[in-house]
Amino acid sequence: MRDLSKLPKAHLHLHFTGSMRVETLRELAAEHRVRVPSALVDDDPLRVPADERGWFRFQRLYDAARACVRGEADMRRLVDEAAADDAAEGSGRLEIQVDPTSYAPFVGGITPAVEIVLDAAKAASAAHGIEVAVVVAASRMRHPLDARTLARLAARYAGEGPGEVVGFGLSNDERHGDTAEFAAAFRIAHRAGLASVPHGGELLGPSHVREVVTALRPDRLGHGVRAGEDPRLLAELVADGVAFEVCPASNVGLGVYPALADVPLGSLVDAGAQVALGADDPLLFGSRLLDQYETARHVHGFSDPELADLARSSIRASRASSATKARLLAGVDEWLASPA
Numbered sequence: 024m025r026d027l028s029k030l031p032k033a034h035l036h037l038h039f040t041g042s043m044r045v046e047t048l049r050e051l052a053a054e055h056r057v058r059v060p061s062a063l064v065d066d067d068p069l070r071v072p073a074d075e076r077g078w079f080r081f082q083r084l085y086d087a088a089r090a091c092v093r094g095e096a097d098m099r100r101l102v103d104e105a106a107a108d109d110a111a112e113g114s115g116r117l118e119i120q121v122d123p124t125s126y127a128p129f130v131g132g133i134t135p136a137v138e139i140v141l142d143a144a145k146a147a148s149a150a151h152g153i154e155v156a157v158v159v160a161a162s163r164m165r166h167p168l169d170a171r172t173l174a175r176l177a178a179r180y181a182g183e184g185p186g187e188v189v190g191f192g193l194s195n196d197e198r199h200g201d202t203a204e205f206a207a208a209f210r211i212a213h214r215a216g217l218a219s220v221p222h223g224g225e226l227l228g229p230s231h232v233r234e235v236v237t238a239l240r241p242d243r244l245g246h247g248v249r250a251g252e253d254p255r256l257l258a259e260l261v262a263d264g265v266a267f268e269v270c271p272a273s274n275v276g277l278g279v280y281p282a283l284a285d286v287p288l289g290s291l292v293d294a295g296a297q298v299a300l301g302a303d304d305p306l307l308f309g310s311r312l313l314d315q316y317e318t319a320r321h322v323h324g325f326s327d328p329e330l331a332d333l334a335r336s337s338i339r340a341s342r343a344s345s346a347t348k349a350r351l352l353a354g355v356d357e358w359l360a361s362p363a
């Protein structure tokens with residue numbers, strides 16, 4: 024078995040606040056005199072009985088963590104550490120997802136909030152030998168007009184390289200809000216050449232995946248794992264080239280599946296789906312990108328050639344330039360050619 028931390032890969036599903044290291048959260052909480060629930064700093068906040076996991080507990084913990092990020096220095100630190108941690112695990116391309124709304128009050132608005140993240144992404148790319156691009160994400164909990172404002176802002180920074188916006192997302196509780204009402208925001212993003220990367224098919228099943236597909240025309244689905252409950256839908260998504268950002272630890276942390284073995288990774292791959300493994304929120308789920316590949320190996324029995332294919336899928340599903348994709352894919356070939 025080859026070292027999975029040396030396998031070049033792209034990380035396409037990581038949230039800004041959720042990427043935070045536990046030590047960083049402790050330090051920021053102390054610095055800003057914010058009390059955080061002890062579960063958050065006990066290293067494995069969602070290791071609780073399955074029936075207590077659920078979205079609301081997750082949301083409460085996430086909000087508490089976000090309350091510790093209070094300004095430009097904190098924001099820059101988060102991006103830098105996310106890049107460093109990703110690079111250390113073999114990621115050559117990170118597309119980090121941020122909703123600037125929560126940080127805007129500390130830095131003078133959503134525009135500076137986005138610009139700080141983009142500038143930090145550029146600096147972190149140079150510092151850590153990884154490309155860090157940004158997905159701007161709207162929240163289902165807010166008004167669809169807010170999503171449009173964010174889409175217009177994201178469009179101004181559209182590109183494919185480090186420190187540029189590559190995609191537009193829709194996050195937060197999938198059961199909240201009317202998906203179709205966000206279509207206008209996604210049209211703005213689409214016209215600017217941004218990838219459509221909404222969440223869907225984690226907390227809700229195939230019928231909501233269909234709504235997301237119809238309204239938001241995703242290039243990649245955040246999660247999408249439950250699309251497999253309808254084989255015809257899955258076949259359509261595969262035929263349309265929609266990629267799946269599969270985050271096993273998140274699925275289990277939120278109680279979508281009882282155990283890692285129940286995450287339908289093998290059946291998605293067998294159906295021909297383009298899968299990019301992601302960590303979603305390491306702070307909450309207690310595992311980073313590499314752990315997802317280790318899960319594929321040890322829980323789902325993926326061989327090294329199959330793991331290399333997963334890495335290739337992630338690279339192809341990214342918005343990196345063709346030169347970057349070619350370089351990373353060549354690295355995957357080298358990894359596989361190296362002695363086990």
Ligand SMILES: [Zn+2]
Pocket residue numbers: 036038194222245303
């Ligand atoms: Zn997510």
